[in-house]
Amino acid sequence: MNNGFHVLIPARLASTRLPNKPLVDLGGRSLVVRVLERALAAGAAGVHVATDSEQVARCVREAGGEVVMTGADHVSGTDRLVEAVGRLGLAADQVVVNLQGDEPLMPVSAIRRVVELLAEDPGAHMATLWRPLEDQSQWRDPNVVKLVTDAGGRALYFSRAPVPWPRGRAFRAGDGCRHVGLYAYRVSALQAWPELPASHLEAVESLEQLRALAAGWRIACAPSPEPVPPGIDTPEDLARVRASHFNVEQKL
Numbered sequence: 001m002n003n004g005f006h007v008l009i010p011a012r013l014a015s016t017r018l019p020n021k022p023l024v025d026l027g028g029r030s031l032v033v034r035v036l037e038r039a040l041a042a043g044a045a046g047v048h049v050a051t052d053s054e055q056v057a058r059c060v061r062e063a064g065g066e067v068v069m070t071g072a073d074h075v076s077g078t079d080r081l082v083e084a085v086g087r088l089g090l091a092a093d094q095v096v097v098n099l100q101g102d103e104p105l106m107p108v109s110a111i112r113r114v115v116e117l118l119a120e121d122p123g124a125h126m127a128t129l130w131r132p133l134e135d136q137s138q139w140r141d142p143n144v145v146k147l148v149t150d151a152g153g154r155a156l157y158f159s160r161a162p163v164p165w166p167r168g169r170a171f172r173a174g175d176g177c178r179h180v181g182l183y184a185y186r187v188s189a190l191q192a193w194p195e196l197p198a199s200h201l202e203a204v205e206s207l208e209q210l211r212a213l214a215a216g217w218r219i220a221c222a223p224s225p226e227p228v229p230p231g232i233d234t235p236e237d238l239a240r241v242r243a244s245h246f247n248v249e250q251k252l
C-alpha cells in the first residue's frame with residue numbers, strides 16, 4: 001500500500017435533508033470528527049477536512065484535526081477536492097482519497113484497498129470499490145448506484161438503472177455490483193478534472209463519475225474487503241447509526 005496517500009473529507013453545512021449535518025452529535029463527537037477518525041486510522045500521511053464553513057473548521061481543529069478552507073460555490077465534492085489539492089500543494093504523482101463527510105462507518109480496510117488499486121493499476125486515473133447486490137430491492141433502487149466492470153476490473157459504466165438485466169429469469173443475489181462511493185485519485189487526474197467537459201450521460205444519470213468515463217479515463221475497481229454500511233443523509237439514518245453503533249436511542 002502507498003503509505004504516502006492523503007485523505008480529503010469534503011464537508012459542508014448546506015444539507016437540506018439533515019441541517020448542520022457535519023456537526024450533529026454521534027456518541028459524544030460530531031459526525032465530521034467521527035469520519036476524521038476513520039481516515040486517521042487508515043494510516044494516511046495527511047488528513048484534511050475541506051470545508052467552506054468556519055463552524056466546521058473550528059469543530060475539527062478543536063478535535064485536533066487539520067482543515068483546508070475552500071470556496072462556497074463548488075458544484076460538487078470533486079470540485080472542492082480540486083481546490084483543496086491546489087491549496088495543499090500536493091505533487092502530481094501523489095494519491096488522494098475522497099472520503100465523504102457523512103461516512104462515519106467506512107471500514108479502514110476499504111480506505112486502504114482503494115489506495116492499493118492505483119498502485120496495482122498504473123494506467124488508472126482513479127479507483128473505487130463495490131459490493132455484490134444483495135437483493136432485488138437494491139437492484140431496482142435508483143438511489144443504489146450499480147457498477148459494471150470489464151474482465152480486468154475497470155469500470156465500464158455506472159447506472160441508477162437495474163443493470164445487468166437477467167434475461168429470461170429473476171434477479172439473483174450477486175448478479176450485479178453496488179457501487180461504494182469511495183474514490184482514490186492521482187493528483188494529476190484531479191488537476192485535469194476542471195478541463196473535462198460535462199457529459200450527456202452524467203446529466204441523465206446525475207452521476208459525476210460518468211464524466212471521467214466519457215473522457216476516456218480508466219477507473220480501477222475491486223470489491224470492498226468488508227461490507228460498507230450506508231452513510232448518514234437523513235434524520236432517520238442518524239437515529240439508525242446512533243442506535244446500532246453508539247448505543248444511543250432516539251425517538252424521531
